[in-house]
Amino acid sequence: MTTGSEPAERPRQRVLPAPTWESEAFWKGGFDGQLLIHSCRRCGRFFHPPAAACWRCRSTDVGPRPASGLAVVAAVSVNEHQWHPGFEPPYAVAIVELDDEPDVRLTTNIVGCAPGDVRIGMSVTVCFEDWDDVSIPVFRPLEEGRR
Amino acid sequence: MSPLGGKAVITGIGQSETGRRLGRSGQSLTVEACLRAIVDAGLEPDDIDGIATYPGALSPSPGFSGAGSMQLHDALGLRTRWHMGSAETAGQLGPVMSACLAAATGAADHVVCFRSVWESTAQSGGDRASAISRGPSRAGGFLEWVAPYGAMSAATWVALLCSRYMHEHRLTREQLAQIALTCRRHAAGNPAAVYREPLSLDDYLAARMISTPLCLYDCDVPCDGAVAVIVSRADAARGLRRDPLTVEAFGHGVSERHTWDQRRDLTTMGAHDAAAAMWAQTSLTPADVDVAELYDGFSYITLQWIEALGFCAHGQAGSYVEGGHRIALEGELPLNTQGGQLSGGRLHGLGFLHEACTQLWGEGGERQALRDVDVAVAAAGGGPIAGCLLVSRRQGRRRRARAHAPK
Numbered sequence: 001m002t003t004g005s006e007p008a009e010r011p012r013q014r015v016l017p018a019p020t021w022e023s024e025a026f027w028k029g030g031f032d033g034q035l036l037i038h039s040c041r042r043c044g045r046f047f048h049p050p051a052a053a054c055w056r057c058r059s060t061d062v063g064p065r066p067a068s069g070l071a072v073v074a075a076v077s078v079n080e081h082q083w084h085p086g087f088e089p090p091y092a093v094a095i096v097e098l099d100d101e102p103d104v105r106l107t108t109n110i111v112g113c114a115p116g117d118v119r120i121g122m123s124v125t126v127c128f129e130d131w132d133d134v135s136i137p138v139f140r141p142l143e144e145g146r147r
Numbered sequence: 148m149s150p151l152g153g154k155a156v157i158t159g160i161g162q163s164e165t166g167r168r169l170g171r172s173g174q175s176l177t178v179e180a181c182l183r184a185i186v187d188a189g190l191e192p193d194d195i196d197g198i199a200t201y202p203g204a205l206s207p208s209p210g211f212s213g214a215g216s217m218q219l220h221d222a223l224g225l226r227t228r229w230h231m232g233s234a235e236t237a238g239q240l241g242p243v244m245s246a247c248l249a250a251a252t253g254a255a256d257h258v259v260c261f262r263s264v265w266e267s268t269a270q271s272g273g274d275r276a277s278a279i280s281r282g283p284s285r286a287g288g289f290l291e292w293v294a295p296y297g298a299m300s301a302a303t304w305v306a307l308l309c310s311r312y313m314h315e316h317r318l319t320r321e322q323l324a325q326i327a328l329t330c331r332r333h334a335a336g337n338p339a340a341v342y343r344e345p346l347s348l349d350d351y352l353a354a355r356m357i358s359t360p361l362c363l364y365d366c367d368v369p370c371d372g373a374v375a376v377i378v379s380r381a382d383a384a385r386g387l388r389r390d391p392l393t394v395e396a397f398g399h400g401v402s403e404r405h406t407w408d409q410r411r412d413l414t415t416m417g418a419h420d421a422a423a424a425m426w427a428q429t430s431l432t433p434a435d436v437d438v439a440e441l442y443d444g445f446s447y448i449t450l451q452w453i454e455a456l457g458f459c460a461h462g463q464a465g466s467y468v469e470g471g472h473r474i475a476l477e478g479e480l481p482l483n484t485q486g487g488q489l490s491g492g493r494l495h496g497l498g499f500l501h502e503a504c505t506q507l508w509g510e511g512g513e514r515q516a517l518r519d520v521d522v523a524v525a526a527a528g529g530g531p532i533a534g535c536l537l538v539s540r541r542q543g544r545r546r547r548a549r550a551h552a553p554k
Contacts, residue, residue, distance in 0.1 A: 015294040018285035048409065049292055055404065075314075075413060077306035078359040079297055087297045093358070095307050095408045105408045107307070109296045120314045136295050 013086020016131055022050040025064035030128030030135025036064035037104065046101040069126035071096035071139060074105060078115045092118045096139055112140030149396045149428040155247035156391035157538065158257070158379040159188025160504045165339045165372030165492055166267075173213025173265040173373075178222050180373035181259050188377040189388030190257055192223050197255030199242035199378075201262055201496065202234030209270050213263025213373055229255040237399040237421060238442075238528025239496020240536055244397040246378040256383040262497035263373030270369065289407075302366055302445065304407045304530055306358035309447040311413045313360060315462070318450070320360060322465035324351040326446035326482075327364040327489050329471050334486025336476075336514030341370050341492040365446040370492030374501045390540065392507050395431060395522075398535040400424025405531040414462070416448070417533035418455035418526065425535050426457065433457040436537075437520040438506045439480050440499035443487040448529035453482075456524060456535070481506075481516035496527035500536060507540050 019027045022038070026049075029036030039046045040054035041061040053060045075095040082089050092115035098104045110118045111127070124139035161183025163176040185192055204215025216232035219225070229249045237244060239262055246258035286294035298304060312318050328348060334340035346364065354362040384391040398421035403410050405417070426432070433456060441452035450464035458480055459467035468474055474482035485491045485502040492498075503523035505511050526535035 011297070014297070015286050015290075015299065016284070017291040017295050018287040020287075020291070023291060049406070075307040075311040077303055077310055077361075078356070079303050079306075080356040081300075081302070081358060083297065083299045089297075091297055093296055093298045093303050093307060095311075095413070103409070103411065107293050107296060107298060107304075107408050120310065138296075 010129060011087045011091070013084065014131060014136065015084060016134055019134065022052060026050060027134040027136070029064065029066070030130065030137055033128070034066045035069045035126045035137055037067045037098065037100070038062055039065040046098065046104045048104045048106065067098055067100045070099040070142065071106070071124050071126070072099070073110065073118060073120050073122045073124060076110065076118045076120060090115045094118060094139070096124055106137070109138045110140065111138050151247050151251045151394055151397070153393055153541070154251040154381045155394045156379050156381045156384050157376055157394065157504055158384050158387050158389055158391050159184045159186070159190065159377040160501045161185070161187055161375045162339060162498075162501055163263070163373040165341070165370055165494065167341060167370055168267045168271050169371040170268055171265065171371060173210065173263050174218055174222060176265060176371060176373040177214040177219055177261055177263040180263065180375040181219060181223070181261055184259060184375035184377050187388070188257070188379070190377065192225060194257050195225055195259050196228045197246060197249055197258030198225070198227055198230040198232070199246040199249075199258055199260045200232040201236065201239045201242050203232035210264060210266035210268065213265050219259070219261065227255070229258070237534030238532045240500060240525065240527045240534040241399065243376060243378060243497070243500060243536060244399050244534065247394050247397060250378050250380040253380060256380050258378045259375055260378055260497070261373060261375040262495055264369070264493060264495050265371040266369040266493065267371045300358075301529065302361055303358040305445040305447055306361045307408070308413055308416070308530070309360055312447070315414050316465065318465035320352065321348065322469050323360070323365065323446055323450065324348055325468040325471040325474065326443060326449045327351055329474050330443060330483050330487035330489040330491070333476065333484050333514050334490035336512065337485045337491060340486040340490055341368050342486070342490040361445060361447065364489065367444050367488035367493040368490075370494070372492055372494050374494050374497040376497065376500055376504065389508065392504055392538050393541045395537040395539050396425045396428035397537070398422050398425030398533070401531070407530045410531070416451045416455065416529060417531040418448075418451045418528070418535075421526070421528070421533035421535050422452070422455040422457065425537055429537060431522060431537060431539070435522045436480065436524050437518055438484060438503065438516045438523045439482050440484065440503045440523065440525045441482060442496065442499060442527040442529060443483060443489050444493065444529055446489065449483070449487070451529070452526045452535075456526065476514065477517045481518070484511055484514045484516060499527055500525040500538075503538055507538060
């Protein structure tokens with residue numbers, strides 16, 4: 001499905017998150033192919049990380065809602081140092097801004113292309129890596145004409 | 148104006164033996180630094196009635212904390228009226244601000260503030276990466292959002308923000324290098340610094356990348372060492388060994404979300420909030436600052452502090468440090484005169500205040516700034532973590548000169 005010179009391999013191991021009451025939907029939505037981001041039912045806007053209240057309008061009527069999964073790379077670093085025995089460098093860590101709400105950002109990996117090919121401003125789309133009881137949202141470059 | 152009202156002063160400083168793999172415990176380094184600071188102030192341990200420290204006894208990784216407040220209390224048989232130890236404050240200088248408030252309100256007369264690390268020894272069974280990955284098998288707290296992506300070090304979090312700044316503001320690696328090169332030049336004059344041999348721009352550009360755009364020399368060096376500062380109530384400081392230094396203002400503000408990746412402008416940091424809060428407390432301005440001791444856990448953070456504190460406009464930090472002349476000992480803003488943490492060693496924050504005091508007392512020796520030093524700023528923390536202090540010699544030459552200057 002992906003294009004690019006050297007698709008990044010799934011790492012042998014990731015440090016998995018410990019989902020909380022607030023974050024569980026984010027880490028499980030991928031099992032249904034959904035990027036679930038918390039949003040506010042009063043002001044209608046997404047926010048992240050998930051919390052018990054909307055930081056914008058202070059409403060506590062909040063909960064997870066599917067986002068489009070489309071995003072733009074706002075910052076990128078090719079990590080070249082090995083921090084974890086199961087996660088071989090190099091790999092691209094990025095901050096992406098959701099198309100649905102550009103001031104909502106996720107720190108993530110860009111996969112499906114050479115890490116050095118990731119550029120700020122690049123359009124990306126979500127995909128998921130399933131690990132045990134969590135499904136980790138990562139992003140890959142959006143194919144031409146798919147936006 | 149400052150809530151301190153000139154009632155909190157610094158009366159002594161101390162630093163333990165500092166270096167790589169000293170093979171000493173964190174508590175031993177802590178006691179050494181604190182006793183030196185107490186002697187430096189002309190006090191006795193029995194005079195100390197307050198303790199303030201970061202981050203407290205709990206250590207998230209090996210060697211990150213050398214001792215908690217009560218370990219020092221017990222080791223020295225202190226009797227205190229006030230103490231605190233926490234990481235939930237304005238970065239590594241936050242406890243000093245708490246101590247200033249305690250002194251200014253009379254809750255304590257003489258507070259020993261300390262920060263001690265022994266990461267180099269505690270992690271000597273393996274490298275730093277092994278120490279980080281030795282954590283719990285599942286990531287919680289803030290790490291929940293980054294560790295699954297292989298971003299388990301602040302090196303990567305800072306690298307991301309630096310990449311954005313380079314993209315928006317045309318910062319170059321050659322400009323960024325000036326922080327590491329300046330620190331190394333200044334470390335040559337500091338006998339306690341870890342790395343003192345010359346470092347060239349070619350060395351910098353040839354170094355291995357850690358997380359682009361940050362290379363090895365953009366990252367500070369773990370070490371063993373402790374730093375202590377005595378904060379006193381001004382009235383209790385009369386007649387002590389040293390001229391007391393006045394804490395003019397402190398920056399403890401957080402005016403945006405406390406996260407690494409949700410700040411409205413990714414090319415600013417918590418430093419901007421803390422610096423704004425500090426300047427709001429004083430009539431002094433950036434033009435009054437004679438030396439700047441600004442956190443360099445990673446070089447890019449120092450650039451952030453330079454612009455956050457108003458030494459240049461937003462986005463101009465790269466051109467401000469270009470060539471390194473402004474930030475040299477003979478420049479208009481001598482920077483990290485002890486070599487920072489990049490070359491001096493990762494004393495983690497309080498070392499910058501120690502050096503600011505050294506410069507204000509004119510005791511920098513080979514690394515003393517060439518201009519008269521009457522006002523110094525010390526800052527610590529990166530990303531959302533930030534705190535800064537403005538310290539002065541109120542009876543300094545500058546003010547006398549001003550008073551006598553023709554109108």
